[in-house]
Amino acid sequence: MKTKLIGSALALLLIATTLTFAVAPPAEALRDGVSFGAYAAPVDGLTNQTAIEELEQQLGTTLPVVRTFGKWDGAIGEDKKFHRWIRDGDRQMMVSVKPQRSNGQEVRWGSIASAQPGSKIHDEIVALANGLKDFDDTVIMGFHHEPEHKKNLGFGTSTEYRAAFRKIHDVFAQQGVSNVRFAWIMTAWSFEVGDIRPDDRRIADKWYPGDDVVDYISVQEYNWATCRDNNDTWESLEDGLEPFMRFASKHPSKQLILAEFGTPEGNNGQKAEWFDDARALFKSGEYRDRFAAMLYFHYDDAPNGNPNCNWWLDSSASSLNAARRLVNDSFYQAEIGALGVATPPPAGAGCTATRVGTTVTLTWTDNGERPSVRRNGKWVTTLSRGTTSYVDRNAPAGASYLIRTNGQFDRSCAGGGGGGDVAGCSATRVGNTVTLRWTDDGGRHIIRRNGSWLRTVGSDVDSFVDNNAPAGATYVVKTRGNGDVIDTPCS
Numbered sequence: 001m002k003t004k005l006i007g008s009a010l011a012l013l014l015i016a017t018t019l020t021f022a023v024a025p026p027a028e029a030l031r032d033g034v035s036f037g038a039y040a041a042p043v044d045g046l047t048n049q050t051a052i053e054e055l056e057q058q059l060g061t062t063l064p065v066v067r068t069f070g071k072w073d074g075a076i077g078e079d080k081k082f083h084r085w086i087r088d089g090d091r092q093m094m095v096s097v098k099p100q101r102s103n104g105q106e107v108r109w110g111s112i113a114s115a116q117p118g119s120k121i122h123d124e125i126v127a128l129a130n131g132l133k134d135f136d137d138t139v140i141m142g143f144h145h146e147p148e149h150k151k152n153l154g155f156g157t158s159t160e161y162r163a164a165f166r167k168i169h170d171v172f173a174q175q176g177v178s179n180v181r182f183a184w185i186m187t188a189w190s191f192e193v194g195d196i197r198p199d200d201r202r203i204a205d206k207w208y209p210g211d212d213v214v215d216y217i218s219v220q221e222y223n224w225a226t227c228r229d230n231n232d233t234w235e236s237l238e239d240g241l242e243p244f245m246r247f248a249s250k251h252p253s254k255q256l257i258l259a260e261f262g263t264p265e266g267n268n269g270q271k272a273e274w275f276d277d278a279r280a281l282f283k284s285g286e287y288r289d290r291f292a293a294m295l296y297f298h299y300d301d302a303p304n305g306n307p308n309c310n311w312w313l314d315s316s317a318s319s320l321n322a323a324r325r326l327v328n329d330s331f332y333q334a335e336i337g338a339l340g341v342a343t344p345p346p347a348g349a350g351c352t353a354t355r356v357g358t359t360v361t362l363t364w365t366d367n368g369e370r371p372s373v374r375r376n377g378k379w380v381t382t383l384s385r386g387t388t389s390y391v392d393r394n395a396p397a398g399a400s401y402l403i404r405t406n407g408q409f410d411r412s413c414a415g416g417g418g419g420g421d422v423a424g425c426s427a428t429r430v431g432n433t434v435t436l437r438w439t440d441d442g443g444r445h446i447i448r449r450n451g452s453w454l455r456t457v458g459s460d461v462d463s464f465v466d467n468n469a470p471a472g473a474t475y476v477v478k479t480r481g482n483g484d485v486i487d488t489p490c491s
Contacts, residue, residue: 002075005257006354009158015301019098019470020441031329032242033062033117033331033332033333033334033335034282034287034288034291034292034293034294034331034332034334035065035092035292035294035332035333035334035335035336036063036064036065036293036294036295036296036326036327036332036333037063037064037065037066037067037091037092037094037293037294037295037296038052038055038063038065038066038067038165038295038296038297038298038313039066039067039068039069039260039295039296039297039298039299040052040054040055040298040299041298041299041300043300046060048068049082049085051298052066052086055298056262057311058313058314058320059313059323059327059328060324060327060328061327061328061333062089062090062091063091063327064089064091064092064293064333064334064335064336065091065092065093065094065293065297065334065336066086066092066093066094067093067094067095067096067293068083068086068093068094068095069095069096069097070095070096070097070098071097071098071100071101071102071123072097072098072099072100072101072107072128073101073102073124073127074097074102074441075131076095076097076105076128076131076132076322077095077131077132077133077134077135077139078131078132078134078135078136079131083135084407087135087136087137088378088379090378090379092137092138092249092335092336093137093139093140094139094140094142094183094259094293094295095139095140095141096142096143096145096259097143097144098144098145099112099143099144099155099164105324106153106154106155107121107124108155108156108160109144109147109155109156109160109161109163109164110157110160110163110164112125112163112164112167112168113160113163113164113167115167122171125168125171125172126171126175128168129171129172129175129177130175130177131173132177132179132180132351133175133176133177133178133179133180134370135179135311136179136370136372136382136404137179138179138180138181139179139180139181140180140181140182140183140192140215140216140257140333140336141180141181141182141183142183142185142216142218142259143164143165143168143182143183143184144161144164144165145185145186145218145220145259146185146187146190146220147161147186147188147207147460148186148187148190148201148202148204148206148207149187157200158206158207161207161209161299162207162208162209162210165182165184165209165213166209166210166213169182169209169213179214181216182213182214182215182216183214183215183217183218183257183259184207184208184209184214184216184217184218185218185219185220185257185259186204186207186218186219187219187220187221188219188220188221188222188240188243188244188416189202189245190202190203190204190207190239191204191219191246191247192243195243204247205247211251211253211254214254215254215255216254216255216256216257216292216313216390217247217248217251217255217257218256218257218258218259219241219244219256219258219259220258220259220260220261220297221237221240221241221260221261221296222240222260222261222262222263222309222311223235223236223237223240223243223262223263223264223265223274224264224309225264225266226264226265226267226308227299227301227306227307227308227309227310228267228306228309230310234266234270236274236277236463237263237277237278238277238281238441239263239272240394243256245286248290255290255291255292255295256290256292257291257292257293257295258291258293258294259295260295260296260297261278261294261295261296261297262296262297262299262307262309262311263275264308264310264311264315265310265315265319269318271315271316271318271319271322272316272318272319272321272322273322274322275319275323275325275326276322276325276326278294278326279325279329279332280323282294282331282332283331292336292419293336294332295459296313296323297311298311298312298313299311299312300312307335334446335446339428349367350364350411350412350413350414351363351364351401351402351411351412351413352364352413353401353413353414354413355395358393358394358395359391359392359393359395360376360391360392360395360399360401361389361391362389362390362391362392362401362403362413363388363389363390364388364389364403364411364413365388365450366386366387366388368385369385370382370383370384370385371383371387371403371404372403372404373390373400373401373402373404374401374402374403374404374487375392375395375396375399375400376396376399376400376486376487380392381429400412400413400486400487400488400489401413402476402487402489404451409473411474412440412474412476412487412489412491413489414491425437425438425475425477425488425489425490426438426474426490426491427490427491429469432467432468432469432473433465433466433467433469434465434466434469434473434475435463435464435465435466436463436465436466436475436477436490437462437463438462438463438477438488438490439462443465444463445457445477445478445479446477446478446479447464447466447468447475447476447477447478448475448476448477448478449469449470449474449475450461450470450473450474451474451476454466459469464477474489474490475489475490476488476489476490477490
């Protein structure tokens with residue numbers, strides 16, 4: 001086995017555009033950044049939330065993506081406080097969920113694949129779908145990570161796994177879930193074992209559910225040198241990922257995620273050098289073009305019988321400094337790119353803001369989705385479906401507002417609230433070309449078109465040209481700086 005994980009879970013994760021449940025569109029090259037994230041083990045009395053907060057404090061930045069884990073019948077999405085905290089802090093979420101109930105009972109893949117409406121298992125899939133549907137942000141969901149591992153033998157065969165994956169995908173589609181994308185998550189060893197044992201049951205091809213139901217092909221890769229046994233030599237991330245990249249080349253339409261990775265300390269600064277090499281690797285060639293995200297596994301594998309597998313990012317001062325260099329590189333602060341172009345809100349679905357003193361009243365046209373209110377780029381509240389107004393009684397001077405529906409569509413609120421024309425960004429169209437101009441405030445700028453990530457342009461920039469602007473496109477410049485996130489609509 002190439003990787004290890006505490007617990008086990010089912011996979012799910014985050015971001016901002018519509019999911020297509022039929023054939024996935026071709027992957028768009030992600031030339032402007034890879035989103036860095038992490039799982040942080042909650043040890044020494046920490047909770048999942050405080051473990052992430054402590055790691056972010058050490059790194060000196062907010063993590064763009066957080067990976068988390070859950071049970072088959074556990075609270076997921078809107079129903080879980082930790083998940084709402086991830087969303088409301090403008091982080092993205094990748095959640096893995098194992099088909100095992102809270103009482104320890106395993107839900108076999110075959111029973112999931114054959115579940116009929118009205119059955120307990122089918123009802124549980126529907127409950128999972130609805131919890132995520134109401135989350136008000138896009139989640140990346142990968143069903144049962146590392147299914148080929150020997151610890152999962154009791155769940156069934158690879159054929160049953162593929163059928164279960166497809167069944168969950170289909171039920172989500174039937175429930176009208178449009179904010180979930182599916183990740184298929186395997187160990188790195190599954191992509192390599194066929195080179196050694198051509199008939200091995202763990203070979204990745206045997207477990208792949210199909211391009212039509214997978215949005216992200218994902219891998220878990222660890223450098224086991226010095227920490228598991230004396231037979232493992234020091235391995236760079238590039239060498240470890242080579243078999244996975246060969247598999248990915250056969251599925252060129254799919255974007256990729258490094259769902260877990262880690263390395264021990266090694267000797268004489270090897271871990272720091274490993275991080276610096278990884279930082280350079282994902283800025284190059286196929287890695288830059290195809291990877292949407294990379295998520296570190298901040299953990300110590302000693303409880304699993306590997307006493308020297310210290311994967312903590314702060315295992316040494318040099319390791320932490322190298323991790324800081326990687327995470328604070330603007331290239332790795334990018335949002336996960338869109339799988340396709342989101343459909344803009346219908347005509348007349350904009351928003352107006354009227355201010356009287358410190359009170360701002362927002363009104364908008366209902367588009368059938370559950371709206372959430374964002375002020376100065378931060379979540380304020382999520383409202384029930386059918387709501388078309390909101391009153392902010394303590395509005396800061398110059399506040400700007402957005403109405404976001406289903407985690408995809410941002411509608412700027414123009415008028416006395418401080419949005420629209422006075423928000424500091426203009427959009428000028430000539431044919432298919434739109435030029436955006438804004439006042440630079442020193443932060444890192446992200447361009448969002450029709451509610452989806454388009455480009456990360458960095459700091460000290462005050463303009464952007466979109467040469468292929470769809471008709472009626474709307475734009476927002478998201479600015480990150482000094483711990484603040486400001487959404488500036490372009491009008």
